[in-house]
Amino acid sequence: MKSPELYLLSRTNRPDSHTLDVFRRHEGYQALERVLKGGFSPQEVIGMVKDSGLRGRGGAGFPTGLKWSFMPDPEKDPRPRYLAVNADESEPGTCKDRVLLEKDPHGLIEGILIACYAMQVKTAYVYVRGEYRLPHDRVAKALAEARAAGWVGENILDSDFSCEICGEETGLMESLEGKRGHPRPKPPFPAGFGLWGQPTTVNNVETLHNVPFIILRGAEWYRSMGTEKSPGNILVGISGHVERPGVYEVPLGTSAQKILEDHAGGVWKGRKLKAWIPGGSSTGFLPGSQIGLSMDHDSLKEAGSMLGTAAMIMLDETACVVRAMQVMARFYDHESCGQCSQCREGTEWLSQIFRRIECGDGRVEDIDLLTSLANGMAPGKTICALADAAAIPTHSVVRHFRAELEAHVEQGRCPYLSNDQPSQATVGAHA
Numbered sequence: 001m002k003s004p005e006l007y008l009l010s011r012t013n014r015p016d017s018h019t020l021d022v023f024r025r026h027e028g029y030q031a032l033e034r035v036l037k038g039g040f041s042p043q044e045v046i047g048m049v050k051d052s053g054l055r056g057r058g059g060a061g062f063p064t065g066l067k068w069s070f071m072p073d074p075e076k077d078p079r080p081r082y083l084a085v086n087a088d089e090s091e092p093g094t095c096k097d098r099v100l101l102e103k104d105p106h107g108l109i110e111g112i113l114i115a116c117y118a119m120q121v122k123t124a125y126v127y128v129r130g131e132y133r134l135p136h137d138r139v140a141k142a143l144a145e146a147r148a149a150g151w152v153g154e155n156i157l158d159s160d161f162s163c164e165i166c167g168e169e170t171g172l173m174e175s176l177e178g179k180r181g182h183p184r185p186k187p188p189f190p191a192g193f194g195l196w197g198q199p200t201t202v203n204n205v206e207t208l209h210n211v212p213f214i215i216l217r218g219a220e221w222y223r224s225m226g227t228e229k230s231p232g233n234i235l236v237g238i239s240g241h242v243e244r245p246g247v248y249e250v251p252l253g254t255s256a257q258k259i260l261e262d263h264a265g266g267v268w269k270g271r272k273l274k275a276w277i278p279g280g281s282s283t284g285f286l287p288g289s290q291i292g293l294s295m296d297h298d299s300l301k302e303a304g305s306m307l308g309t310a311a312m313i314m315l316d317e318t319a320c321v322v323r324a325m326q327v328m329a330r331f332y333d334h335e336s337c338g339q340c341s342q343c344r345e346g347t348e349w350l351s352q353i354f355r356r357i358e359c360g361d362g363r364v365e366d367i368d369l370l371t372s373l374a375n376g377m378a379p380g381k382t383i384c385a386l387a388d389a390a391a392i393p394t395h396s397v398v399r400h401f402r403a404e405l406e407a408h409v410e411q412g413r414c415p416y417l418s419n420d421q422p423s424q425a426t427v428g429a430h431a
Contacts, residue, residue, distance in 0.1 A: 004225065007213050008206070008233055009249045012103035018138050020145040023106035029151055031212035032110050035117060036159045045118040049211065051219035053231040058086055058204030059280070059308045061230075061297045064211075071119040072199050081199040083116055083124040085208065087139075090129060091389070092281040092331055093311035096235035097205040099247045101128070101135035104209070105142035109152065109165060111208030114215060116163045119201060124165045206235055226252035230296040230307075238264045240314035241271065253296045256312065260291060264314075271316040275401070279308025281328045282389030284396030285321060305396070320416035321401045322408055325393060326354040332390035343387035346377040350390055357405060360413040367405050371398050 011017050011026050020028070035045060050065030071081060085108070089097050100108060112124050128136040143165055146152045154162045210232060214222050223231045230252040236259055239245045243265030250259055256278060260266060267273050273288035278295065283306045286293070293299055297307045315324060333351035338344040353370055356362050371394075378391035398405065407415050 004233070004251045006233065006249045008209060008235055009099070009103075009247075011107065012099060017103050018105055018142060020106060020142070020149060023104070027212075027216060028106055029110055031215035032113050032117075032151070033157065034215060035114055036157045036161060042118045042120055045114065045215070048219055049118070049214060052214045052222040053219075053229075054207065054210055054214065054222065055230060055297065056204055057206035057210075057234065057309070059091075059282075059306075061307060064203070064207055067201060067203075068115065068119050071121075071201055074120050077199065079198050080123070081119065081121050082195045082201075083112065083119065083121045084195065084200055084202045085112060085124060085126040085205060086202055087126055087128045087132070087135070087205045089132075089309075090335070091309060091311065092328060093239060093277060093313045094237060094280045094309040095239075096237045096247045096309065096311070098132060098135055099235070100205055100209050101132065102138050105135075105139045106146065107209050107212065108139070108205055109142055109146050111211040112165055113152070113156070113163055114211050115201075115203060115208055117161050121201075122163055124163065125195070126165065227294075227296050227298075229298055234295070234307075234310050236263075236295065236310045236312060238312040238314065240276075240312075241268050241316035241319065242266065242314050243268050250295070253294045253299075255291075256293050256295055257291045259295065259312065260314065267314060267316050269316070271318065273314060274317045274319055275315040275321050275324075277311070277313040277393075278305050280311040281313070281331070282306075282385070282392055283308040284393040285325075285400060286396070287400050304399075318416060320358070320414055321397060321404055322354065322358050323414060323416070325397045326351070326358045328393055329354045329390060332386060336386060340382040340384075340387065342377045343382045343390075346373050346387060347390050349373050350394055357408045358414055360408070360411075362405075362409040364406070364409055366409070367398060367402065370394050374398075 011023065014022055014026070016022050023029070034040070046065050046068045049068065050063070052065070054064040055061045056064055056067070087097055087101060089095065112126070116122070116124055126139060128139060143152060150156065152163065152165055156162065226232045232252060233249050234252050235247055235249055237247045238259060242260065245264065248259065248263040250263070256276070260273070273291055275285045275288060276291060277283055277285055278293070278300055286303065286305055290303060293303055295307060295310060300307050315321065329347070329351040333347040336343045336347045350370065350373055353366050357366055374391035374394040378388035381387065
């Protein structure tokens with residue numbers, strides 16, 4: 001069988017891959033040259049991305065070309081417009097964008113520039129989370145190199161296209177404006193009312209990284225990989241109880257079992273798979289018996305989950321799903337901004353109840369209470385999706401692992417806690 005073509009990580013294994021010199025030796029900025037010197041109109045670039053079927057890699061999987069087309073016509077709406085690049089990667093289990101930021105920052109910059117040309121944007125902001133020191137520094141250095149070489153700034157390649165890119169270590173739209181980082185109610189949507197009230201498009205790092213390859217090799221080439229509704233390759237970050245955790249590139253539609261066995265070396269220590277998360281903590285838990293599912297948007301949706309960020313987390317047969325959910329619930333409780341009461345109160349209660357069950361103080365009625373709380377939090381009942389992200393895995397644990405919750409309650413302890421481990425009270429206190 002022919003090995004799948006790898007393009008997203010094609011430059012990352014080379015020494016000094018983050019530098020402009022190495023990037024230029026491997027097709028770097030050739031796609032941008034083709035756009036600016038080949039007479040492509042912005043509408044033609046958007047059309048090519050639409051034809052490719054590229055879907056956003058930030059979690060929702062929305063068609064990228066369609067999102068770009070929402071930007072108002074500059075002849076009818078001359079307001080400034082912006083591109084905000086989400087390089088936050090704050091969801092547990094997600095770490096694939098970090099590889100691109102560290103190893104191929106110029107690939108991101110080229111994708112940003114082509115996107116800005118297509119939407120006639122003159123300023124882009126890259127939001128890098130504060131904990132990502134090396135990725136931030138690599139992007140900042142790459143921007144300086146690109147600017148000095150004339151790839152960023154005024155009249156790029158002696159064309160009429162000018163674009164400035166700014167790297168930021170701050171919250172996205174609200175914080176960029178100097179406000180508290182609270183999510184904004186929608187509508188109005190960012191395409192019409194985003195940064196400083198101006199038209200704004202938000203794209204993920206990996207999404208933009210795909211764009212230069214589509215320009216260079218064509219929409220048909222891109223559609224030759226993946227599935228009909230989810231074309232192209234995707235970066236899968238796999239972690240947890242596996243032999244070789246890491247970030248791997250696979251065509252969309254590859255089975256999760258193949259990724260686990262062929263890339264990650266299988267479940268560690270010869271154990272069996274008990275549970276797994278397909279796309280980051282917000283996509284919820286699936287039983288190990290469903291590891292044969294395809295990693296694409298539609299297959300996982302039919303199974304009651306989501307592709308999300310393709311951040312796969314594996315738990316072996318000795319792991320406690322309740323304990324894992326307790327850790328996740330605590331995360332969402334901590335991360336809630338408190339703006340919406342359903343999220344503010346709901347995430348705190350979920351954290352407390354899962355801790356109570358894990359520590360041996362749970363009650364039978366707590367299990368149905370978890371479902372009731374999650375129903376009140378999602379779907380779509382809050383300004384942003386953080387409440388959904390806490391509710392979805394809660395529902396999955398009750399649905400697929402109810403017997404494990406009941407065992408915790410009946411035994412008054414965690415069944416997976418061995419005698420030589422700390423007591424439940426200690427585990428709960430320091431969780």
